[in-house]
Amino acid sequence: MSTRPGTLSAPPDGGPGLSDDPAQHPCYLYGILSRELAAAALDDLPPGCQFVYHRELAGLIRPVPPPPHHPTAQLLGYADTLDRLAATGPVLPIRFGTILATPTAVATEVLALRYDTYTAALAALTGLVQLVLRMRYRPDAVVREVLVEQPRLARLHQRVRRQPPGRDGAGRLQLGELVAAAVAGKRSPDLAAVVETVREHAARIHVVPDPGTDPERVGDVVCLVARSRISEFEAAAATLAHRWRERARLQVLGPMAAYHFADELATDTIGGPTVLDDR
Amino acid sequence: MTVVTSTNQYLERPRASGLAEVVDIILDKGLVVDAFVRVSLLGLELLTIDARIVVASVDTYLRWAETVDRVVLAPAPTTGVPELLGGAVEGGSQRKVRGAAEGVQEKVGEAKDKVKEKLGGGKGKSERGEG
Numbered sequence: 001m002s003t004r005p006g007t008l009s010a011p012p013d014g015g016p017g018l019s020d021d022p023a024q025h026p027c028y029l030y031g032i033l034s035r036e037l038a039a040a041a042l043d044d045l046p047p048g049c050q051f052v053y054h055r056e057l058a059g060l061i062r063p064v065p066p067p068p069h070h071p072t073a074q075l076l077g078y079a080d081t082l083d084r085l086a087a088t089g090p091v092l093p094i095r096f097g098t099i100l101a102t103p104t105a106v107a108t109e110v111l112a113l114r115y116d117t118y119t120a121a122l123a124a125l126t127g128l129v130q131l132v133l134r135m136r137y138r139p140d141a142v143v144r145e146v147l148v149e150q151p152r153l154a155r156l157h158q159r160v161r162r163q164p165p166g167r168d169g170a171g172r173l174q175l176g177e178l179v180a181a182a183v184a185g186k187r188s189p190d191l192a193a194v195v196e197t198v199r200e201h202a203a204r205i206h207v208v209p210d211p212g213t214d215p216e217r218v219g220d221v222v223c224l225v226a227r228s229r230i231s232e233f234e235a236a237a238a239t240l241a242h243r244w245r246e247r248a249r250l251q252v253l254g255p256m257a258a259y260h261f262a263d264e265l266a267t268d269t270i271g272g273p274t275v276l277d278d279r
Numbered sequence: 280m281t282v283v284t285s286t287n288q289y290l291e292r293p294r295a296s297g298l299a300e301v302v303d304i305i306l307d308k309g310l311v312v313d314a315f316v317r318v319s320l321l322g323l324e325l326l327t328i329d330a331r332i333v334v335a336s337v338d339t340y341l342r343w344a345e346t347v348d349r350v351v352l353a354p355a356p357t358t359g360v361p362e363l364l365g366g367a368v369e370g371g372s373q374r375k376v377r378g379a380a381e382g383v384q385e386k387v388g389e390a391k392d393k394v395k396e397k398l399g400g401g402k403g404k405s406e407r408g409e410g
Contacts, residue, residue: 029312031309032310072298075298075301075302075305075306076298076301078305079301079305092310093305093308093309093310094309094310094311094312095307095308095309095310095311095312096305096306096308096309098309098311098312110312110313113313114313132304134300139343139346140346140349140350143343143346143347143349143350144350147347147350147351153347154351157347157348157351160344161348161351172340172341172344173337173340173341173344175340175343175344175347176339176340176341176342176343176344176347177340177343179340179343179344179346179347180339180340180343183343208303215339215342215343220303220304222304234287234290235287237290238287238288238289238290241289241290241291242289245289249291250289250290250291251290251291251292251293252290252291252292253293253300253304256304259304259305259308259309260304260308262308262309262310263308263309263310263311266310
């Protein structure tokens with residue numbers, strides 16, 4: 001590799017307009033953790049990631065690369081880095097896309113500014129990880145259920161399908177709309193049943209009904225679970241998955257960083273088990 | 280860590296988390312640091328909105344209606360009305376519904392393209408539409 005004189009310290013990917021000094025580059029802030037945990041994770045960091053310290057806290061940062069930006073790759077990289085760190089100890093994920101002017105600003109304007117809050121939130125997160133139970137209906141089974149529960153839908157279907165082809169559009173649309181509403185009406189009690197199943201195995205629970213992107217998606221039950229209780233949590237969920245095997249699919253995602261709980265841990269005082277409904 | 284018992288096979292565990300699994304869990308989540316020290320949030324709000332465009336209701340309703348057809352075991356009676364005639368008797372309202380459905384499908388298609396563009400180059404790009 002030939003090295004021209006005078007270019008030794010220039011970063012290989014330093015874009016135009018960026019200073020050569022990495023301490024002056026804008027950076028993503030990925031998460032906050034203890035200095036102790038950061039020290040243990042130093043060897044395992046993805047290239048580019050580094051820590052900035054203030055007293056006993058560390059901020060996990062990554063320099064913002066020059067454009068073009070690849071949000072998907074960056075999002076997956078962010079999640080992967082945080083999830084691996086969270087497997088070793090408490091980490092507060094910072095909202096994806098948060099950029100600070102310089103690494104120094106992370107220390108002086110974030111870590112120092114709310115030092116006690118972040119320290120308390122990390123303490124509250126000790127030993128806990130996030131698990132997500134994602135529920136989907138098996139559409140055929142759930143439609144059979146609503147046809148039995150609401151005979152008028154079955155009757156409407158009889159009427160619609162007796163009409164000659166080409167004449168049933170509006171009727172089909174109405175049928176579909178009513179069936180969709182009937183299925184949507186089952187989401188809430190079903191998600192409540194998921195919560196009941198895992199409640200005693202989780203420290204905190206959020207219910208997140210699906211926003212409607214996918215008609216089969218029922219929603220997520222997002223849980224903060226003690227690492228030592230993951231297997232009993234999963235066993236309880238598996239019992240429900242078995243019971244519902246004909247009508248629904250239950251997925252478990254994680255363990256992962258506590259994305260869903262970071263904000264509330266930093267804002268509220270820590271209490272007992274809570275169930276929060278996001279609706 | 281994964282204890283395999285007999286019932287556990289019904290609890291699904293996606294082996295690799297692609298974008299489809301991850302996006303709802305992490306976008307808009309995480310701790311928000313005080314706005315006045317934050318330089319930017321990268322304009323991902325836009326991506327979020329696009330990625331979560333609600334599947335147009337007309338499209339969804341027709342899919343549910345198809346499901347009803349499928350689960351009602353008896354096949355729909357064949358009327359013998361040929362396709363040609365079907366076109367001729369198609370009423371105004373039917374045409375409107377169909378037009379609306381097509382328009383909505385186009386819109387969804389556009390939105391999906393937009394999302395794909397934005398997410399371009401990523402690993403798990405079009406995993407969302409598995410259903």
